Amino acid sequence: xxxxxxxxxxxxxxxxxxxxxxxxxxxxxxxxxxxxxxxxxxxxxxxxxxxxxxxxxxxxxxxxxxxxxxxxxxxxxxxxxxxxxxxxxxxxxxxxxxxxxxxxxxxxxxxxxxxxxxxxxxxxxxxxxxxxxxxxxxxxxxxxxxxxxxxxxxxxxxxxxxxxxxxxxxxxxxxxxxxxxxxxxxxxxxxxxxxxxxxxxxxxxxxxxxxxxxxxxxxxxxxxxxxxxxxxxxxxxxxxxxxxxxxxxxxxxxxxxxxxxxxxxxxxxxxxxxxxxxxxxxxxxxxxxxxxxxxxxxxxxxxxxxxxxxxxxxxxxxxxxxxxxxxxxxxxxxxxxxxxxxxxxxxxxxxxxxxxxxxxxxxxxxxxxxxxxxxxxxxxxxxxxxxxxxxxxxxxxxxxxxxxxxxxxxxxxxxxxxxxxxxxxxxxxxxxxxxxxxxxxxxxxxxxxxxxxxxxxxxxxxxxxxxxxxxxxxx
Amino acid sequence: xxxxxxxxxxxxxxxxxxxxxxxxxxxxxxxxxxxxxxxxxxxxxxxxxxxxxxxxxxxxxxxxxxxxxxxxxxxxxxxxxxxxxxxxxxxxxxxxxxxxxxxxxxxxxxxxxxxxxxxxxxxxxxxxxxxxxxxxxxxxxxxxxxxxxxxxxxxxxxxxxxxxxxxxxxxxxxxxxxxxxxxxxxxxxxxxxxxxxxxxxxxxxxxxxxxxxxxxxxxxxxxxxxxxxxxxxxxxxxxxxxxxxxxxxxxxxxxxxxxxxxxxxxxxxxxxxxxxxxxxxxxxxxxxxxxxxxxxxxxxxxxx
Amino acid sequence: xxxxxxxxxxxxxxxxxxxxxxxxxxxxxxxxxxxxxxxxxxxxxxxxxxxxxxxxxxxxxxxxxxxxxxxxxxxxxxxxxxxxxxxxxxxxxxxxxxxxxxxxxxxxxxxxxxxxxxxxxxxxxxxxxxxxxxxxxxxxxxxxxxxxxxxxxxxxxxxxxxxxxxxxxxxxxxxxxxxxxxxxxxxxxxxxxxxxxxxxxxxxxxxxxxxxxxxxx
Numbered sequence: 001x002x003x004x005x006x007x008x009x010x011x012x013x014x015x016x017x018x019x020x021x022x023x024x025x026x027x028x029x030x031x032x033x034x035x036x037x038x039x040x041x042x043x044x045x046x047x048x049x050x051x052x053x054x055x056x057x058x059x060x061x062x063x064x065x066x067x068x069x070x071x072x073x074x075x076x077x078x079x080x081x082x083x084x085x086x087x088x089x090x091x092x093x094x095x096x097x098x099x100x101x102x103x104x105x106x107x108x109x110x111x112x113x114x115x116x117x118x119x120x121x122x123x124x125x126x127x128x129x130x131x132x133x134x135x136x137x138x139x140x141x142x143x144x145x146x147x148x149x150x151x152x153x154x155x156x157x158x159x160x161x162x163x164x165x166x167x168x169x170x171x172x173x174x175x176x177x178x179x180x181x182x183x184x185x186x187x188x189x190x191x192x193x194x195x196x197x198x199x200x201x202x203x204x205x206x207x208x209x210x211x212x213x214x215x216x217x218x219x220x221x222x223x224x225x226x227x228x229x230x231x232x233x234x235x236x237x238x239x240x241x242x243x244x245x246x247x248x249x250x251x252x253x254x255x256x257x258x259x260x261x262x263x264x265x266x267x268x269x270x271x272x273x274x275x276x277x278x279x280x281x282x283x284x285x286x287x288x289x290x291x292x293x294x295x296x297x298x299x300x301x302x303x304x305x306x307x308x309x310x311x312x313x314x315x316x317x318x319x320x321x322x323x324x325x326x327x328x329x330x331x332x333x334x335x336x337x338x339x340x341x342x343x344x345x346x347x348x349x350x351x352x353x354x355x356x357x358x359x360x361x362x363x364x365x366x367x368x369x370x371x372x373x374x375x376x377x378x379x380x381x382x383x384x385x386x387x388x389x390x391x392x393x394x395x396x397x398x399x400x401x402x403x404x405x406x407x408x409x410x411x412x413x414x415x416x417x418x419x420x421x422x423x424x425x426x427x428x429x430x431x432x433x434x435x436x437x438x439x440x441x442x443x444x445x446x447x448x449x450x451x452x453x454x455x456x457x458x459x460x461x462x463x464x465x466x467x468x469x470x471x472x473x474x475x
Numbered sequence: 476x477x478x479x480x481x482x483x484x485x486x487x488x489x490x491x492x493x494x495x496x497x498x499x500x501x502x503x504x505x506x507x508x509x510x511x512x513x514x515x516x517x518x519x520x521x522x523x524x525x526x527x528x529x530x531x532x533x534x535x536x537x538x539x540x541x542x543x544x545x546x547x548x549x550x551x552x553x554x555x556x557x558x559x560x561x562x563x564x565x566x567x568x569x570x571x572x573x574x575x576x577x578x579x580x581x582x583x584x585x586x587x588x589x590x591x592x593x594x595x596x597x598x599x600x601x602x603x604x605x606x607x608x609x610x611x612x613x614x615x616x617x618x619x620x621x622x623x624x625x626x627x628x629x630x631x632x633x634x635x636x637x638x639x640x641x642x643x644x645x646x647x648x649x650x651x652x653x654x655x656x657x658x659x660x661x662x663x664x665x666x667x668x669x670x671x672x673x674x675x676x677x678x679x680x681x682x683x684x685x686x687x688x689x690x691x692x693x694x695x696x697x698x699x700x701x702x703x704x705x706x707x708x709x710x711x712x713x714x715x716x717x718x719x720x721x722x723x724x725x726x727x728x729x730x731x732x733x734x735x736x737x738x739x740x741x742x743x744x745x746x747x748x749x750x751x752x753x754x755x756x757x758x759x760x761x762x763x764x765x766x767x768x769x770x771x772x773x774x775x776x777x778x779x
Numbered sequence: 780x781x782x783x784x785x786x787x788x789x790x791x792x793x794x795x796x797x798x799x800x801x802x803x804x805x806x807x808x809x810x811x812x813x814x815x816x817x818x819x820x821x822x823x824x825x826x827x828x829x830x831x832x833x834x835x836x837x838x839x840x841x842x843x844x845x846x847x848x849x850x851x852x853x854x855x856x857x858x859x860x861x862x863x864x865x866x867x868x869x870x871x872x873x874x875x876x877x878x879x880x881x882x883x884x885x886x887x888x889x890x891x892x893x894x895x896x897x898x899x900x901x902x903x904x905x906x907x908x909x910x911x912x913x914x915x916x917x918x919x920x921x922x923x924x925x926x927x928x929x930x931x932x933x934x935x936x937x938x939x940x941x942x943x944x945x946x947x948x949x950x951x952x953x954x955x956x957x958x959x960x961x962x963x964x965x966x967x968x969x970x971x972x973x974x975x976x977x978x979x980x981x982x983x984x985x986x987x988x989x990x991x992x993x994x995x996x
Contacts, residue, residue, distance in 0.1 A: 054957075119960040126967050133975070138982050142991040145926065145975050152933060152968055153920065159961070160913075160940050167947040221994040280996050289996070647785030651793060756802065759873040763800040766877045770792060773884050774904065 002049035002057060005038045005065070006106035013099030013127075017092055024095040025080045031099050032069075032076035035106070039069040042110075044457060049110075053177055056112035059464035060251075064244050065109035066461075067321055068237040071328045071443065072102050075236075078332050078439040079229035085339050085430050086227065094134050094227075100127040101233060108241045112179045114162045117245060118155065121209060124238055125151045131230035132222050143218075143225035150218040151209050158205025158245065164198035165249070167191070180248050184468070187255035195253065199262050202249045203269065209242035211296045212269045212303060213276035220280075223292035224344060228335025231288065235295045236328035240320055243302060250306060254469040259309065266307030271400050273300030278407030282414075286344045288334055290415055291327065294370060297408050298323040304401060305385040312388025313466045315381045322377030322447050323370070329443035330366035333359055336437070337419075339430040346415050351424025356432050360420055362440040367416045369447055371409045376444070377451040477724065481556040486548070488732065489706035490514040490699065492739045499743025514702065521695035529688060532589050539586025540689060540696035546579030547703035554710055555634040557731035558720045564630035569617055572629065573610070576663075576707070579700060580606055587685035594677045598684030601754070605669065605681070608758055609662045612765035616652055619772045633714040641716050651771040653715055658764035660708040660742075662757075664701065667746040669757050679751070709738045784824040788908045791817045791942075792884070795915040798935065799876040802867050804927065808854050811931055814912075815846030818938045821905070822945050838955040845962055850934065850969050857973045858927060861980040868987070871922040879922075883914040905946040913939030926979055926986040930972045937965055 012031040016024040041047050043062050049055040079098065083091055104127055108120035125148060133144040166178060171191035176182040183190070208215040223231045246266070253262035277297035284290040298319065305316025336359045341349040352360040369376030372383075382405070389398035450458075466472075494511045501508025510516075528536065550572045555561045584603055587595040620632055624639055632639050641649045662669045665682035677684050686697050713734040721727045752760055794814035801807045819842040869876060887910035891903050916936030920929045941961075976986055983990045 113957065115957045115961065119957070119964055122961075122964040122968070126964065126971050129971050129975070133978070136978070139993055141975065141978055141982055142994055145979065145988075145991055146994075148968070148972060148975065149920075149929060149933065153917075153936065156933075156936055156940055160943060163940070163944045163947055166944075170947075220996065225994070284996070645785075647789045650786060650789050654793065756873075759800060759802070759877070762874055762877050763797070766796055766800070766881050767793065769881050770796060770884055773881075773888050774789075774792075774907065776888065 002042055002047050002055055002110060003051065005035065005042055005110060006103045008038060008103070009035055009099045009106065010103035013096045013101075013103060015096075016099055017096035019092065021091045021095075024092050028076050028080065028095045028098060032073045032102070035102060036069045036073050039065050039106075043461070049112075052112075053179060054113045054116045055110045056179075056181065057110070058112065058180065059461050060244060060247055061109040061111070063317065063320075063461050063465055064240045065106055066458075067240060067324045068102070068105050068109065070446075071236045071324055072233065074439040074442055075229050075232050075328060075332070078335075078436060079227075081433060081435045082227065082229055082335055082339070088134060088227075089136065090134060093130050094230075097127050097130040097134075098230070098233070101131065101238075103127075105237055105241050109244060112181065114165065114178060114180065114183075114248075115159075117248075118159050118162060121158075121206070121242060121245060122152065122155050124241060125155065125209070128230070128234065128238065131233075132226040134227055134230070135225065137225075140225045143221040146218045147222040150215075154205050154208025154215060156205070157208075158202050161198045161201030161203075161205055161249070164194050164201060165190075165252070168194035168198060180252070183252055184255050187252055188257065190252075190256050192256065192258055195256055195258060196261055199249055199253055199258075199265070203246055203262075203265055206242045206245040207269060207303075210239050210246065210303075211242075211273070211299050213273040213296060213300070216273065216276070216296045219296060220289045220292040223295065223331075224286060224288040228288075228331050228338060231291070231334075232328035232331035235292070235331060236324040239295060239299055240324060243299065243320070246303070247306060251469050254309075259469065263307040263309060266303045267394070267397055268307075270300040270302070270304030270307055271397060271404065273297065273303065274401065274404040274408065275300075278404045278411065281408055281411030284411060284415065285346055287337070287346050287349070287415055287419065288331075288344050290346075290412065291330055291334060294330075294408065294412065295323075295327055297404075298327065298370070301382065301385065301401075301405075304397070305381075305388065308385065308389050308392050308394060308397075309470060310388050310392050311472060312385040312392065313469070314462065314472065315384030315386075315388055317462045317465060318377060318384065319381035321450065322381055325443045325447040325450075326366055326369040326376060326378060329362065329440040329447075330370065332436075332440040332443070333363040333366060336432065336440075337363065339436075340428040340432070342429045346419055349419050350422035352420045354424055355428045358432050358437050362437065362444060364416060364420060365444050366440070367412060369444065371412060372405065375448045375451055377447045380451055477559050478562050481559045481728065482552065482562055484728070485551055485554070485556050485706065485710075486703075489702045490518060492706065492709070492735065493702055495736060495739040496743040496746065499740050500747050503744070503747035514698075518695050518699060521698070522692050524691035526689075526691040526693050529590060531591055532688070535582075536586045536589040536688075537693070539582045539589075540693040540700070542582040543579035544696040544700035544703070546575045546582075547700040547707065550575045550707050551703055553629050554707060555630050555714075556710060557724075557728045558634045558638070559724070559728075560634060561630050564628050567627045569620075569627055569629055569632075573613055573617075576704060577606075577610070579704070583685060583697070586689075590688045592688065594684050595687060597678075598681055601681045602685060605662055605757060605761060608761040608765070609659050612655060612659055612761065612768055615765060615768040615772055616656065619648075619652060619768060619775060622772065622775050638720075639715065640719075642719060645775065648771045648774055649715055651767045653712060655764040655767040655771075656708070656712050656715070657738075657741075658760065658767075660705070660712065661745070662761055662764070663708060664705045666742060668749045668752045669760065671751050674751075679754075706735075709735050713738055784821070785904060787817050787820055787824060788904050790814075791821075791908050791938075792911060795883075795912050795935065796877070796880050798919065798931070799880045799915060800873050802873060804858055804867060804925075805855075807867065807928065807931055808851050808858065811854070811934055812847050812851035814935065814938055815850060816843060818941060819843045819846045821942065825905075825945060834955050838959060841959065842962060845966055846938075849966060853969055853973055854927065854930065857976050861977060861986060867923060867928055868925060869923050876918070876922060879918055880911075880915060883911050883918070887911045887914065905942065909939050909942035909946050911939070912936075912942060915939070924987050924989055926972075926976050926988050926991075929988065930969060930976070933972075934965075934969070 009031050012027050016027045042057055104120050104123040108117055111117035111120055129144050129148050132147055133140050168191040172189045174186050174189055176186050211219040250262045274297050277293040281290055281293045302316045302319050305312040340356050369378055372378045494513045498508045552562045553568050553572050584599045587599040620639055670681040674680055717734050791814055794810050798807055798810045823839055887907045891906045913936055916932045916939055919932030980986050
């Protein structure tokens with residue numbers, strides 16, 4: 001039964017609220033490992049859902065689930081050692097919320113019914129709010145409030161969008177169960193006007209959650225104020241889940257013959273997000289906020305790639321995977337930096353090469369990777385998107401894309417070099433610890449390996465995801 | 476004949492109902508309260524007294540009470556009480572009616588200004604301001620009724636073949652109108668939460684402060700005019716919420732006065748449970764009434 | 780006889796308008812309770828009674844309980860606990876808010892008329908109400924500084940969206956289980972917002988969102 005994939009972490013999370021801290025940490029790691037196994041089962045073997053009207057193993061969902069589960073396995077042990085240094089007051093709540101967060105994200109990834117998907121996404125907002133608030137500072141409070149309110153309102157609009165899509169079904173007089181797959185099969189007959197309106201609401205709604213500009217305002221606050229493992233999870237997993245909603249509706253639009261409409265909207269939002277992120281990164285004094293803006297940029301890249309379609313679509317899916325790996329690795333390194341320097345302000349950190357050499361390696365490698373340099377996967381994915389854009393006849397958009405990316409890299413490079421080689425501080429607060437270094441390195445390594453060697457099942461699932469709407473690897 | 480009787484009955488009974496308000500308020504406060512006929516006693520008492528006029532006042536001051544009372548009685552002439560035909564009715568009489576009431580108010584205000592007392596001037600200014608706002612709301616009600624009924628006459632609204640009533644086809648919209656009219660009733664007749672008829676401090680008064688210098692029969696006329704005005708508005712609302720007319724005219728009249736009694740009791744309850752609004756919140760209050768009616772108008776535009 | 784569905788819708792509209800003009804927190808919460816109750820009654824009156832299954836009856840009772848009792852109750856408790864000043868303190872004055880409310884009705888009436896032809900059934904007023912409620916909720920969120928008023932605005936937005944859902948879609952594919960999930964999310968959301976409110980109050984001694992302006996670029 002497929003539902004176990006999200007039921008397991010949900011139950012484990014609820015139990016972890018009650019357990020003492022030490023036991024809770026065990027539950028977190030064991031839960032993460034079990035979840036990965038269940039995910040692999042759902043991916044590789046036949047794992048039928050108990051409620052086929054609500055959940056399914058659609059390839060796009062499995063892909064997102066796989067990424068989520070994989071990075072969670074590395075984030076979970078890291079967060080245990082991270083929290084040991086932090087002397088957190090409410091660790092059981094943190095652990096419980098992490099597991100609940102994983103559960104709700106898995107539920108979203110597997111959802112087949114639009115409203116069930118909506119419920120799961122709204123639930124991710126609610127269960128991740130404690131993760132951001134866990135430091136209990138005034139700033140964390142502000143970030144949490146903005147996060148919960150802005151995302152709730154945004155997602156409420158997405159619900160409106162789903163209602164409009166349902167209406168397009170009613171208008172056409174089609175009576176099929178309300179699931180993504182049956183909508184896809186009936187796509188040709190749906191009422192196009194309402195479908196378009198529905199898509200606009202969905203892209204605004206889930207775009208808020210995904211961090212597309214100009215609805216991104218909550219994202220830098222939440223990502224910078226949350227503890228680093230939570231930031232890594234927010235950036236590496238949650239944004240993908242929100243993207244999944246847009247992607248599913250975009251699929252429907254393409255099948256309904258409205259792919260140009262939804263595609264150009266996606267391209268527009270995508271480019272705008274990259275541009276906004278680039279502008280804000282340039283003068284960014286806070287390195288965690290910089291990473292957050294980089295997430296906005298990468299979400300923009302994914303939206304852009306999906307909007308272009310064809311080969312770029314393959315690139316976008318690849319980008320989704322690699323962004324999750326690299327960005328969560330970067331956030332974990334940033335957590336080590338924060339522990340070491342005790343500050344998120346770039347000007348107060350320096351001499352990373354000397355003080356925190358191993359973290360420097362992981363942080364700098366992450367920077368190279370996210371900037372699109374080999375041997376990391378983002379190089380391939382961005383290249384594919386770019387080629388796709390030019391092939392599909394969007395040279396202007398492609399040019400803008402390159403320019404904006406250059407802006408991001410410039411801002412990023414300024415910060416990383418200043419932190420790495422800048423004037424050195426005298427001492428650090430918490431020394432490096434091998435246990436906290438393993439996870440970021442493992443994630444980086446995965447990205448590098450996937451860049452040169454893609455396992456066949458993984459390749460297959462990407463192809464399955466994009467084949468429905470005409471994405472190919474060969475253009 | 477029937478019309479004359481119903482008109483006379485209204486004139487006779489109007490001073491009874493403010494006693495109902497007093498009684499309700501007293502019961503709420505756990506007191507026994509004055510007798511129901513208290514207002515009649517007050518009127519008789521005042522009429523037996525003589526009037527005192529300040530040396531600085533002119534004939535305008537004496538004209539005020541007379542005209543305000545006369546205008547209120549005139550307004551009642553047009554009203555179809557309990558569905559009986561009114562004494563006077565013509566196309567457009569609603570506008571006439573509301574301007575008659577406005578005329579009465581004008582003379583009350585002018586009389587207050589004539590005393591040259593700063594307090595009364597202040598009261599007059601407030602009265603003029605608030606009633607200007609309320610007038611907008613009333614005229615939107617008339618627009619709405621015109622849209623619903625196509626007539627411009629009180630008789631056609633409440634006694635014709637298609638009376639406007641909450642049980643009609645568009646009754647739901649009238650709910651908004653009733654709430655708004657009730658708010659206007661409280662405003663126009665200087666009741667809580669706009670004005671407090673029982674207050675003792677001149678600074679906080681609106682209506683009462685304007686009539687401080689009137690005494691004896693003049694004051695009686697003003698009181699009577701106020702009773703009729705309140706009765707007019709109450710009848711207006713009563714016509715909207717009244718159940719369908721009964722065949723028997725006597726039973727019908729009884730039903731009508733029962734509804735009116737209920738309305739006055741609601742006024743009493745409102746006065747018991749609500750505090751007066753701050754003076755600067757009163758325009759908001761009236762504007763809310765206006766907005767409610769305007770709502771209804773927009774809805775008729777789209778639905779019908 | 781009087782059309783009961785119209786009556787309910789007009790009451791919902793009334794609640795929107797009154798909430799825009801209301802200066803007291805307590806009054807606002809009571810208005811929300813009324814609106815919640817009315818909103819949960821709408822589908823009962825729209826659907827032919829015969830189609831109401833046992834599950835449906837149970838669901839509507841739950842919805843009434845949550846929307847009209849539990850959520851306003853939570854807000855009421857939050858308000859009492861944090862002992863904030865009971866004035867609403869708007870950014871945009873009450874008069875302007877009321878006018879915006881009127882503008883919203885006009886706008887939604889216009890939208891409804893434009894879409895009029897393509898509507899299933901005869902629910903023009905329902906759609907007007909739904910759009911006005913949604914817009915009113917958004918406006919309330921933007922124009923009031925107190926965090927708790929923003930929660931109320933969010934609830935109104937949700938009510939509006941729910942009404943859009945009932946107005947536009949045939950109820951056949953909306954399964955109660957799913958709707959219940961939505962409702963549960965709403966309840967949990969209000970609870971979490973209440974907890975944050977409590978913390979905001981403890982940290983700043985007020986729940987004015989003007990204090991929440993440290994994080995920006």
